[in-house]
Amino acid sequence: MQPVLSLKGITKSYGPIKALKGVSFEVPAGAVFGILGPNGSGKTTMLSIILDILKADSGSFSWFGQPGSPETRKQIGSLLETPNFYHYLSAVDNLNITHAISGRGDSADIDRVLEIVKLTERKRSKFSAYSLGMKQRLAIAGALLGDPQVLVFDEPTNGLDPVGIAEIRELIKELARRGKTIIMASHLLDEVEKVCTHVAILKRGTLITAGHVDEVLAHEDIVEVSSKEPERLYTTLKDFPGYTHIKQEGKMVEMFLPTGTAKLEDVNLYCFEKGITLNLLTVKKKSLEAKFFELTND
């Protein structure tokens, strides 16, 4: 199937600073594609390039198999960096401009998207009178206008309260269920882990990894073990065969094994034979956060 977005060797510099160094990846149709990276890693720069706000120094990108153009952008609902609206206009007037430029939606649809982001009651208020969270909601409404097949969200939960964050997370999941392709940059790893099917991790302008969440995260199984005698448990498990790395975390011992090799009954039997009774034995996937720090730390 044709990828929705394809980047090939995108490079961008700001003077001596290289913001992107030959970034290439593809976003498959129907994916919720998370772009991760520390501050200054090039996430927003990359999204700005694919939306023609910034010019790449070299490389190319294509939307739906075609070079980026006004026509392709009209098919994409986008929220880039900050909510950008005319301060003296109301939500409805601002979305009328979005509609007039993009051709997405109509007046009934403006009411629909404002209802989704819970701004119906304040739809006639001026943008300048909105709180930070309301501005962000309006930007999301603007992206949703016309129910586009592809959405680009740059830090979509910025400025939202916990309820708002949960609502947007649900909204993104709902959009994904309906087959929308969502490209989302975030530094909230928990956020990405909960909703994304694919991730790309950027570090200082270099793409470190990209792919399906399970592939990116599933390099290791972590076996968590605990007993009344943690020191003895740690010393004993050091002789257990097959792990790649072991460490003591308080009263718990974490043993890292290659994906699919963690057999809890073997660990249990091994400890039992050494006279150690376990009070905790579990296997967990490495969290995105752990993976992220592992990949992005020097």
Added chain:
Amino acid sequence: MFALIKIEWLKIKKYPAFWWMLGIVALTYPGINSISYYGYTKATSGKEIANNIAKMLLGNPFAFPETWHSVAYFSSFFILLPAILVIMLVTNEYTFRTHRQNVIDGWSRPQFITSKLFDVLIVSIIVTLVYVIVAAGFGIYADSSSTGQWASQLQYIPLFLLQVFSQLSIVFLLGYLIKKAFIALGIFLFYYLIVENIAVAYAQFKLKDIGRFLPFEVSDRLIPRPAFFSRFGKDAKVSYDHALGLIPEHVIYTLILTTGIWLICYAVHKKRDL
């Protein structure tokens, strides 16, 4: 094209500064011309010999057809009012970052500049309409017997429009390149009110009038001083006729300058990061 105008109208129609500017222009243009008219009537209405001489020298600059010329000349001093609006219209886009959003939503970069060109054109047309109404009003009021000559000197209407559009285009370029409203406005006022006036005056006496090629002066020469200035001696007459003779030349210079300004905007916007 109409879609762009419609979208710009959506942006402008609820912008308070636009209506304030329109209101102020609608008051200022009649105001400045009324002051001039008052001065004229004061000088010519008495029965003294001096009054009669003044009347003979001045004619009636506010009667048809001279009103088109006189009102255009006096009104042109107040270009700074619509200039403030033009600076706001372009720098607002940077402040609100809507210059990015418009492109994200599906405009091409040239479409953004074209939309701003329409803004400047719309403001120029509105200002010209106010000028036409004021000039016609004075023509009828000052000497109703002159109305038969209303169709003479109508060339000052397109000349005024061209002057306003050209000068507002320079202002737009400043706002577009500087991005900050107050800095752009400060530079504009300092240059327009002080630097260029001094440079033009200096060049007139020392540099063979090369100052006429300065950005605002190029189009200022489209509307020379009113005809009564030519009645104060032979030199004044020669100077006035010379200024009239230069108008066609300055129409060409103004068109070249204005076209150049917009081409620069298109070229810069095509390449620069937004």
